[in-house]
Amino acid sequence: MVAEDSSTADLDLLVAYEPIVRFTDGELFFPASVEDYVAQCQLLEHVPSGRPKVLLDCGEVTLEGLAAAGARHTGAGQFLRFVSDPFGRTEQVIWSRRPGRPRFRAAGRLARVGVLSRVVDALMRTSLFFRGSVARGTEAAAESQYREQMRADHHPYYGRVVRGRGYVALQYWYFYVFNDWRSRAYGVNDHEADWEQVIVYLAEQPDGPPRPSWVVFSAHDETGDDLRRRWDDPDLSLIGDHPVVHAGLGSHSGAYLAGEYLTTFEAPAFHGVIRIFRRISRTLLPWTRDHEQVGVGIPYVDYARGDGLAVGPGQDREWIPVPVDDRTRWVFDYRGLWGNDTEDPFGGERAPAGPRYERSGTVRSSWGDPVGWSGLGKVPPNREAAVELVGVRLEELDADDEVLSSEIEHLQSRLRADVASGISITDTDERRLADRVSHRVELHDERRRLDARLSEPPPPAGPHDHLRHRRLPSAQPPPGRRRILAVWSAVSTPLILAFVAVAFLPHGSVTVIGSATFAVFAVFAIEAIARSNLVRFLLTLVLLGVLIAVGTTLAGLTVFFGWQTTVAVCFFGLAGLLLINNLRELSRD
Numbered sequence: 001m002v003a004e005d006s007s008t009a010d011l012d013l014l015v016a017y018e019p020i021v022r023f024t025d026g027e028l029f030f031p032a033s034v035e036d037y038v039a040q041c042q043l044l045e046h047v048p049s050g051r052p053k054v055l056l057d058c059g060e061v062t063l064e065g066l067a068a069a070g071a072r073h074t075g076a077g078q079f080l081r082f083v084s085d086p087f088g089r090t091e092q093v094i095w096s097r098r099p100g101r102p103r104f105r106a107a108g109r110l111a112r113v114g115v116l117s118r119v120v121d122a123l124m125r126t127s128l129f130f131r132g133s134v135a136r137g138t139e140a141a142a143e144s145q146y147r148e149q150m151r152a153d154h155h156p157y158y159g160r161v162v163r164g165r166g167y168v169a170l171q172y173w174y175f176y177v178f179n180d181w182r183s184r185a186y187g188v189n190d191h192e193a194d195w196e197q198v199i200v201y202l203a204e205q206p207d208g209p210p211r212p213s214w215v216v217f218s219a220h221d222e223t224g225d226d227l228r229r230r231w232d233d234p235d236l237s238l239i240g241d242h243p244v245v246h247a248g249l250g251s252h253s254g255a256y257l258a259g260e261y262l263t264t265f266e267a268p269a270f271h272g273v274i275r276i277f278r279r280i281s282r283t284l285l286p287w288t289r290d291h292e293q294v295g296v297g298i299p300y301v302d303y304a305r306g307d308g309l310a311v312g313p314g315q316d317r318e319w320i321p322v323p324v325d326d327r328t329r330w331v332f333d334y335r336g337l338w339g340n341d342t343e344d345p346f347g348g349e350r351a352p353a354g355p356r357y358e359r360s361g362t363v364r365s366s367w368g369d370p371v372g373w374s375g376l377g378k379v380p381p382n383r384e385a386a387v388e389l390v391g392v393r394l395e396e397l398d399a400d401d402e403v404l405s406s407e408i409e410h411l412q413s414r415l416r417a418d419v420a421s422g423i424s425i426t427d428t429d430e431r432r433l434a435d436r437v438s439h440r441v442e443l444h445d446e447r448r449r450l451d452a453r454l455s456e457p458p459p460p461a462g463p464h465d466h467l468r469h470r471r472l473p474s475a476q477p478p479p480g481r482r483r484i485l486a487v488w489s490a491v492s493t494p495l496i497l498a499f500v501a502v503a504f505l506p507h508g509s510v511t512v513i514g515s516a517t518f519a520v521f522a523v524f525a526i527e528a529i530a531r532s533n534l535v536r537f538l539l540t541l542v543l544l545g546v547l548i549a550v551g552t553t554l555a556g557l558t559v560f561f562g563w564q565t566t567v568a569v570c571f572f573g574l575a576g577l578l579l580i581n582n583l584r585e586l587s588r589d
Contacts, residue, residue: 010323011159011321011323013161013168013202014159014161014170014172014321016241017200017202017241017242018157018172018242018312018319018321019200019242019243019244019245019312020239020243020244020310020311020313020315021174021245021247021254021312022244022245022246022247022258022309022315023247023306023308023309023310023311024246024247024249024303024304024306024308025102025307025308026102026103026104026249026308027102027104027250028102028143028146028178028184028250029143029146029180029250030152030155030176030309030311031155031174031175031176032150032151032152032154032155032156032175032176033151033154033175034063034158034330035062035063036150036151036154037150037177037193037338038063038066038080039061039062040058040082040145041058041061041080041081042054042056042057042058042081042084043055043056043065043078043079043080044079044080044341045073045077045078045079045336046077046078046341055078061080063329063330064329064330066080066333067329067330067333069334070330070333070334070336071329071333073335073336074361077336078334078335078336078337079336079337079338079339079340079351080192080337080351081339082142082145082178082192082193082340083138083141083145085141086135086136086140087137087138087140087141087144089137091140092137092140095140095143095144096140104249104303133190133342133349134182134190134191134192134340134342134349138190138192139180139190142177142178142180143180145177146178153317154320155317155318155319155320156175156319156320156321156322157172157173157174157319157320158172158173158175158323158355159172159173159322159323160173160323160324160325162370162371164371165371165376165377165381166380166381166385167201167202167203167204167210167213167371167376167381168202168204168210169199169200169202169370169371170199170200170201171197171198171366171367171370172198172199172200173196173197173324173355174196174197174198176194176196176252177192177193178190178191178193178339179191179192179193179194179250179251179252180250181248181250181251181300181302183250184250185249185251185301185303187250187251187300187301187302188251188300189348189349191340191349191351192338192340192351193337193339193351193352194252194352195338195353195355196247196252196253197218198216198217198245198254199215199370199374200212200214200215201213201216201228201371201376203381204381204382205382206382206384212231213230213231214228214229214230214231214374215243216228216229216374217243217245217255217256218253218254218366219253219471222469222471224373224374225374225466225467225468226467226468226471227373227375228374228375228376228466229256232463233256234463235256235257235463235470237256239313239314240313242313244306246304246305246306247304248261248302248303248304249302249303249304250303251302254304255302255473257472257473258473259472259473260301260302260303260305260474261301261302261472261473261474262300262301262474263301263302304473324355331354331355334354335353335354335357336353337350337351337359338352338353338354339351339352355367383457387454390450393450394447394450397443397446397447397450401443401444401447404436405440407436408433408437408440411433411436414429415429554566554569554570557569
């Protein structure tokens, strides 16, 4: 795909479909100027041993200098650092009490997930002490620096127009000084710098200008077809031709509907633990079986309420369009990170690379192939293109059918000649002929289906038919119940860990261990009551009791009579069940 010149026509297209981004009340960081940002940064480079090398100090970095340094170092390894000195405790207190500072309360995150998820969350929080993470006080220092030394009311987007495969992709890239999802709302991570994007896809038309057909908001855990929404999707809000994006507080992830989104994160290091806990959860907590997203994982809430500042046409603040493409040197030449590199092995606390590159230095698929990245490469842009593609496929089928028919005729003639001559034929020869005949039938079936599509087009697909997972806000319980769940969620996990600890105390008696086990099950029972699933939980306990009783009985038989008698009893039992089932089947005849 080839990027067009940043011409007046392309700029007009970008302005015509500019998104409107609505933030959550309490957001601290808004789309910012990369030029202002780099002026406040150091540029560093990792070296084989020792501390990173400072290439350009604070005040020396410009976009031109960044591009020049990147051109000299064509691999990954360079990074910017915005905050050199995180705030200490006293500075944080002063910052938090500053008059007029935006306030936000992250309510009930742990109340939305199961008790085992909360255990995994505790493990993840603990891991921050042992891996590369953004230092405490960095958020406060970054916000002060952003507010005091940059144009905090200056909101550019970096726009790019790409044409190919029947689409015009309008890319809108937004840069944020800091991602404070963890510090601000107990989210997955903090990291310096944040790049987010929106892509509006215009479908080329044979008889007029391209029309808006799809839109993509960059979001957590979404890939391929799940990224995009159709222009007539009821989940998509439009003001004129401007799609409305609800940005997550701190994370800046894009959502189609305003609300609070529950997501679970599974770090690779915890994958095995999470898999075991999920199996336990589905056994002991049956209400989690039908809700994969709230089963076992590390729970986070993305607050995309859309009740704060809005940026876009006719909103609180307007955009400043800045065209970019592969000829924009800071985009093309700089492959490094746009913030501090914490070297977090999980990746979550490391700064991102720019719009063109991944952290590894490879080109992002959303930049190199925006149509294929969202799964649109397989979707015809209009009806005429679809008909043309069907016609091309019909021609291919006719050509393949002619080749297959000739091959089948040749194989049949050869096999008949061999039989007539008394030459034995092999199974391989017959299978080859059967395969060719079967393939020709498949070709004929496909041709019939395509002919039917041309004569009677299928009904239009629904706006959500292409989605495997439709991302929706989580349902909110009534305020009273939400408060109860929040309090219970805060105390239940520590209670379970305390009871488990009691069971492992040295010289623990059977009574103590039994009491601790009973207490753990009592916690699970309260959890079931809180989530209105007591009946299902009790049925699960009954089933577990039956299984334990059967297992205990078999163990007793093995001890007293030997394993042979135990196996014989099992087979007698299976024989009895089989006899009952067979007699029941006969009685129905």
